[in-house]
Amino acid sequence: MSRAALDPDRSVPALLVRVGQYPLQHIGLGVVRTLGRLGVPVYAITEDRWTPAAVSRYCAGRFVQPSTGLEDPELLLSRLVDVGRQLGRPAIAVPTDEEAAVLIAEHTAELSDYFLLPQIAPALPRKLASKGGLYELCCENGVPAPASQTPKTLAEVNEFAARARFPVVAKNHEAWVRRRAPVVPGTTVLRTPEELLALAATWGEAPSVILQDYIPREHAEDWIVHLYCDANSDCLAIFTGVKIRSWPPHHGMTACAYIVANPGLAEMTQRFCQQIGFCGIADLDYRLDRRDGQYRLLDFNPRVGSQFRLFETEAGIDVVRAMHLDLTRRPVPPGSQLNGRRFVVESLDALAYPAFLRSDYITPSKPRRPTSTELAWLARDDPLPFAAMSARSAKPLAAYVTQTFRSRAARRQAQKAAGPPVTSRSGALSRR
Numbered sequence: 001m002s003r004a005a006l007d008p009d010r011s012v013p014a015l016l017v018r019v020g021q022y023p024l025q026h027i028g029l030g031v032v033r034t035l036g037r038l039g040v041p042v043y044a045i046t047e048d049r050w051t052p053a054a055v056s057r058y059c060a061g062r063f064v065q066p067s068t069g070l071e072d073p074e075l076l077l078s079r080l081v082d083v084g085r086q087l088g089r090p091a092i093a094v095p096t097d098e099e100a101a102v103l104i105a106e107h108t109a110e111l112s113d114y115f116l117l118p119q120i121a122p123a124l125p126r127k128l129a130s131k132g133g134l135y136e137l138c139c140e141n142g143v144p145a146p147a148s149q150t151p152k153t154l155a156e157v158n159e160f161a162a163r164a165r166f167p168v169v170a171k172n173h174e175a176w177v178r179r180r181a182p183v184v185p186g187t188t189v190l191r192t193p194e195e196l197l198a199l200a201a202t203w204g205e206a207p208s209v210i211l212q213d214y215i216p217r218e219h220a221e222d223w224i225v226h227l228y229c230d231a232n233s234d235c236l237a238i239f240t241g242v243k244i245r246s247w248p249p250h251h252g253m254t255a256c257a258y259i260v261a262n263p264g265l266a267e268m269t270q271r272f273c274q275q276i277g278f279c280g281i282a283d284l285d286y287r288l289d290r291r292d293g294q295y296r297l298l299d300f301n302p303r304v305g306s307q308f309r310l311f312e313t314e315a316g317i318d319v320v321r322a323m324h325l326d327l328t329r330r331p332v333p334p335g336s337q338l339n340g341r342r343f344v345v346e347s348l349d350a351l352a353y354p355a356f357l358r359s360d361y362i363t364p365s366k367p368r369r370p371t372s373t374e375l376a377w378l379a380r381d382d383p384l385p386f387a388a389m390s391a392r393s394a395k396p397l398a399a400y401v402t403q404t405f406r407s408r409a410a411r412r413q414a415q416k417a418a419g420p421p422v423t424s425r426s427g428a429l430s431r432r
Helices: 026-036 073-087 098-106 124-129 131-141 154-163 193-200 263-276 319-327 346-357 384-418
Strands: 014-017 042-046 059-064 091-095 168-172 188-190 209-213 220-229 235-247 253-259 280-289 294-301 341-344 372-375 421-423 429-431
Touching: 014 026, 014 073, 014 098, 026 042, 026 059, 026 319, 042 073, 073 091, 073 098, 091 098, 091 319, 098 124, 124 131, 124 294, 131 209, 131 263, 131 294, 154 193, 154 209, 168 193, 188 193, 220 263, 220 319, 235 263, 235 319, 235 346, 253 346, 263 280, 263 294, 280 319, 346 384
Parallel strands: 014 042, 014 091, 042 059, 341 372
Antiparallel strands: 168 188, 168 209, 220 235, 220 280, 235 253, 253 341, 280 294, 421 429
8 A cells, every 4th residue: 555545534633742841852743744744633732832843834733731740640631631622523642751641541531532542451551651560561471671670768779789780770760750759860870889879879768760780782782662552452553673873872862773674573562562451652662682682671661752753664654643543443554664764863863973983882783774764853844843943952952062071171181180091010000
């Protein structure tokens, strides 16, 4: 089936739902464009009138509702119901963060008069978005995952530090707690017990943290799976790809990725979705440990992923289009994924590319050259979002560059003050 044959129900709009401050998030823009190009009206809940998604030519309307993620869920629910009333007809709700996905799933009954929603078990998205909850599901269903510990007290952190093999990875245990009481700003690699204990001293007596085994990047590949499952947990669209660069390097958001076929990984993921009864859109991150050949599941995000526009079939289907077709009772045309297709987030890859040039990280699965490239921001038919992103990025980017140069200058000054290295008779390096 050709792209021209796609015939969505254009009488059913979509609503971009987000909780928190993400003015430079490119996920929402991708949703607006992919449905808008098919003629589906797409509305967005935004922080202000000038976010990139809000100024897209494909955005049919915006609802300015700033939020922090700290609000009472009942307040967020009442706002979402109010938006549903204003739309005046059932719409497809597309969550772009874990908080929004959990809010929608846990209040499907209250929202069903206004939105067409996947009929997922209400408690499942919260458990999947929890690092500890996901680890439990992996252990129960035979899915490989990094060995994990969830210390409840500082005493348990001390016990872990005394027996663990370092480096280890620290993450916020719950997605929604990261706003109220984050223990780390993001995925953090801790290389020594002393480094862990120094950080733990800032956490309080009951830290919401999970500590995981670290797979060294020289032995790892980062794989991505995006999918849409119907009410029977059958994957109507599933894609596999490789993350080439990220920002921050090796554990941040995708800056560059390729579609690469991996039937075994797709099959394992489909089986897991069947076992847990998942339905809806999901974005999964795996890390391949080349030392034993196992793919370990790091994240299962029960919402549309930041790089979902990487993945498309020959029929023009991505996971958002698949969801809209399925929830409006239209068939999702089959088709093979476009292997070799590349996705680049310009604002992130500008920082990541030079960092990875100096890195020893390699990705054997990377295609020799892309068959096509999708940019996160720049599009000929929709130029305003790129301009909005550039304007809003200028100040934080300048601050980052300034801080980077200051840090490098400070390190050079410290090295100069320490004096040149000298070599002892044993050949060991030291400083005068």
